[in-house]
Amino acid sequence: MLVPEKYIIEENEIDEQEVGRDPPGVHLGYNHTEPSVIRDGVDFIAVIDQSDDVYRIDYWGYDFGRMYITSEGVQELGQRLAYEDDEIPSWTLDPETVDANDPPWWLPDDTAIDPTAACDNCEETVSVREVVTPRHQPVDVDGTVFCRDCWEQR
Ligand SMILES: [Zn+2]
Incomplete structure (x- = not known):
C-alpha cells in the first residue's frame, strides 16, 4: 500500500496500456542504485494536483494503478523523499517535473530537487x-x- 487506507478517496483499475505513458504532475522515482538487488514494489509515482485536497496518483513497478488521495496522503508520500545528508536517497524527484522556484508544498523541509x-x-x-x-x-x-x-x- 502506497499510503494508509484512511487517505485514499478512490482507487481505480487502469489499463496496462495506460501505464508508462508520460503522465502529468510531479514524478517520484525509486532510486535503484544496487545492481545486484532485484526489487519488487512500486518504483514510479506521479502526483497530479486535481483540486483542493484531492491528488491523483499514478504508480507502477511490480504493480500499477491509479488512486485519488487527500493532501495528508500526499504529504505522507513526500516523506519518501526525506533522507539524511550523508546517504543516497532511495526515492528522488524527476527535476524536470518540478519548478525549483516553486516546489510543491508537500515536500519535506530541505528536500533537494536534484x-x-x-x-x-x-x-x-x-x-x-x-x-x-x-x-x-x-x-x-x-x-x-x-x-x-x-x-x-x-
Ligand atoms: Zn567515478
Whole structure:
C-alpha cells in the first residue's frame, strides 16, 4: 500500500496500456542504485494536483494503478523523499517535473530537487540518480558510491 487506507478517496483499475505513458504532475522515482538487488514494489509515482485536497496518483513497478488521495496522503508520500545528508536517497524527484522556484508544498523541509553525490573513485559529482552503491564492496576499488562510468569500467 502506497499510503494508509484512511487517505485514499478512490482507487481505480487502469489499463496496462495506460501505464508508462508520460503522465502529468510531479514524478517520484525509486532510486535503484544496487545492481545486484532485484526489487519488487512500486518504483514510479506521479502526483497530479486535481483540486483542493484531492491528488491523483499514478504508480507502477511490480504493480500499477491509479488512486485519488487527500493532501495528508500526499504529504505522507513526500516523506519518501526525506533522507539524511550523508546517504543516497532511495526515492528522488524527476527535476524536470518540478519548478525549483516553486516546489510543491508537500515536500519535506530541505528536500533537494536534484541532489548530487561525489564518486568515491574519480570524485566527479553526479546526480544521485546516476550512482551505484554496491552492497558488496568491489575488491579492486575503495568506496561505497560510484558513478556509472567507474562502475562499468571496473
Ligand atoms: Zn567515478
